[in-house]
């Protein structure tokens with residue numbers, strides 16, 4: 001076939017292998033807005049799949065802010081260091097720094113770019129980076145890109161990290177990187193202990209608050225604020241694309257850090273600035289996070305209730321302490337089958353499989369938002385019970 005050159009024949013073979021092991025993925029098409037109920041491939045479903053934790057993705061105030069900024073056109077036309085950096089981008093950075101309580105902030109095209117670009121700008125050959133085994137792919141890719149030595153420690157294991165730090169002498173710089181709220185397990189990193197270790201061993205500490213920004217902490221800054229260590233963590237990364245219902249990532253920290261990243265973070269330097277309208281929507285979202293704390297408070301309260309209810313119904317939610325609640329079922333095929341059965345009952349709870357999670361830890365990832373009603377949550381529990389009741393899901397320890 002003209003479009004399938006022999007040099008790509010290996011793809012067909014490897015795709016078949018993925019299909020056979022239950023790891024093949026396909027996209028569904030959403031029509032209409034991203035809300036607690038959505039239309040996917042033409043089917044109306046209660047949506048437990050989105051990261052739109054505060055229900056802002058379809059909030060008209062974000063759309064209105066973007067529409068107003070569109071008066072100056074859509075495209076940015078250049079990277080930020082050439083001529084792509086507009087008033088809207090700058091104002092959002094000022095607002096992000098205020099929100100985070102830091103000297104400065106930098107807007108990146110995505111959370112992925114913020115993570116990978118920052119790590120590679122802060123560590124290099126001759127340095128060592130310590131990374132939690134369950135860190136997000138963007139942190140792991142940043143470690144690889146940096147060409148520093150990489151030491152991974154088992155999930156949230158501070159004893160292990162302490163030993164690794166003690167053994168890693170002779171390096172120019174050390175950097176510890178971690179998610180603050182783990183995106184698949186929904187548990188929190190031990191940030192107090194990590195801050196202690198970083199200080200004791202003179203290591204830089206970078207945390208990724210992607211799923212916690214807007215949700216945790218009195219002001220919605222994230223887990224570091226919740227645990228009272230935000231001023232002890234010099235490199236704090238967040239994203240506008242989850243609870244803030246928009247798109248784009250950011251880094252908050254000292255002016256020196258931010259100016260360094262402006263000069264050295266390659267995804268920032270070598271990528272066109274996102275549209276100014278996106279920055280305008282991000283500002284509107286930050287204002288809502290500031291003015292409507294009931295969204296995060298209600299969400300976390302409802303998440304606590306759901307975790308308790310799931311436990312009472314015999315489901316093990318592992319170590320979740322947040323709005324992300326995994327039901328670990330082990331094999332990918334099993335996760336897909338349960339997800340499919342829920343879909344037939346009108347509930348969308350995606351199956352999460354390797355490489356997103358380690359082998360043997362495929363799960364159903366329940367993602368709660370403040371748009372879910374009590375009826376929706378009760379309906380989900382009922383549908384899970386229908387699938388076989390207590391113990392239907394074998395939970396990994």
Ligand SMILES: Cc1ncc(COP(=O)(O)O)c(C=O)c1O
Nearest residue numbers: 110111112136183210239241248
């Ligand atoms: C923990 C974590 N960090 C970073 C990202 C990337 O953020 P973004 O979607 O803004 O690129 C994600 C996205 O899924 C994530 O889960």
